[in-house]
Amino acid sequence: MRLPQTVSTLFNRWKNVVAQDVPDDLAVCEFDCHRSRCTWGEWASCDRRITKGGGELSPVRQEPRTTT
Secondary structure: OOHHHHHHHHHHHHHHHHOOOOOHHHHHHHHHOOOOOOOHHHHHOOHHHHOOOOOOOOOOOOOOOOOO
16 A cells, blocks of 8 residues: 555655745745836845835834925
C-alpha cells in the first residue's frame, strides 16, 4: 500500500511549484496593492509596504488628517 504515500508526495511537490508562501513583509504588496510593478525607489519608500497596510482594514474609524 505505497500508492497513497506516492500520490501524496507527488501532490505536495506539485503544490510547492504552483503556490508558495509569501513572506510577511511582501504580503501587502502581493495581495492588496493595485499596482502590478514598482520601481526600486517606489518599493523602498512605499508607506503601505512599510506599515504593512497599518490600519487600512481596521474597523476603528480614524479621523482624517488636516493641514494647517
